[in-house]
Amino acid sequence: MPARGDHDARRREVSEAVWRVLARDGFGGLTLRAVAAEMGASTGLLTHYFPTKRALVRHALEITQERTVIRNRRAGVADGLAALRSALLDVLPLTPRATAMNRVWVSFWDAALADPELGASEAARYARWRAKLRPHVEAAQRLGELPAKADPDDIVTITAAFTHGLVVQALFDPDRFPPARQTSLLEQFLAGLPTHPAIGD
Amino acid sequence: MPARGDHDARRREVSEAVWRVLARDGFGGLTLRAVAAEMGASTGLLTHYFPTKRALVRHALEITQERTVIRNRRAGVADGLAALRSALLDVLPLTPRATAMNRVWVSFWDAALADPELGASEAARYARWRAKLRPHVEAAQRLGELPAKADPDDIVTITAAFTHGLVVQALFDPDRFPPARQTSLLEQFLAGLPTHPAIGD
DNA sequence: TGACGTACATAACAAACGTTTGGTACGTAC
């Protein structure tokens, strides 16, 4: 029986159960009963803390995003291209934890494509991700690791595209994309980056 | 009332209705009643041609793949890097039709991640896509457009990753990614490709 | 013309869904 003030903690517990069900069964398998069973509780508990399933899902995704932010903060030691590499390595499904995280997001895309509100929140998440990568690209430009005349937004977008595209391929074929292969592909991609903006020259 | 022998044609009609519902409402909104309403029929018609929903979905996805193959065949005029560019342009959501196609596939990822059988078929689809791109990369290597010593599989995988990653970003933020921006980003990516394999030198 | 299989519509089915309701246990306030 949680003491007074544990309300938010309980909500977080519920959200983590949501997250676990989502990673295992996808969005199509996310039901209130499955979440309740996951945490050994009843559906009454869920509706006590969240008025509707939609609110529950929204909160669970906010929690996940928050967790991502925390993780990225840890990697803020390097600079320029090295920092970019580090940030991308954090996203790739190199560990079971990162794999689960990516499964949740990719599953979420189904609901996000069909629901305008969720779709907008996903677009915003992409914008935040690019905004987080951009300083590293700009630092790399200042350090001479990337051409200064290139549009940093384009570089960031291309990099994000490559990374998520690799995420999806790796999720569906883990045998073909073990961690070593993923990092190797990322390295090859990064090696080609300096030439991309040559078009504008 | 279709004449004898129209059985397969009717199945295709049903599959196209499935495809339309999928593009509009995603996998989560795909119900037999929605499909029936989409083609102005009853659920009895659906079960008459497909024993189960699963079979219906499977056939619909096969149809979509077949359509993709047909479309790619049309673009087999160029060679090398130009052919690669053409094949990638065919995938990007530059038209409403291509947008719908991509929405279906991205939505499908939710179900495919949760269901091993569907996941395997998606992995196979990726393998087929890469196999279709590889000849163009190898031709580009023979033509001197790409370094001959590079591993064509790596180049193909990186290229597929970038393309699908761009697809997802464009689906969620069409305003930020109009056709011109997508093609520009693809062009910048392709310009950087020749340097990628420099790592092996 | 009658028998028969195909091509559906209509309607019912049990199961599962999100949500609501009623009740119990318990800490806190007075």
Next chain:
DNA sequence: GTACGTACCAAACGTTTGTTATGTACGTCA
């Protein structure tokens, strides 16, 4: 001790789901 709000559980609500059963219209073959 009584009153009260919080924290749940258990059960039921009406709806929607995939699936099945029943019935009918129609072309085909004998």
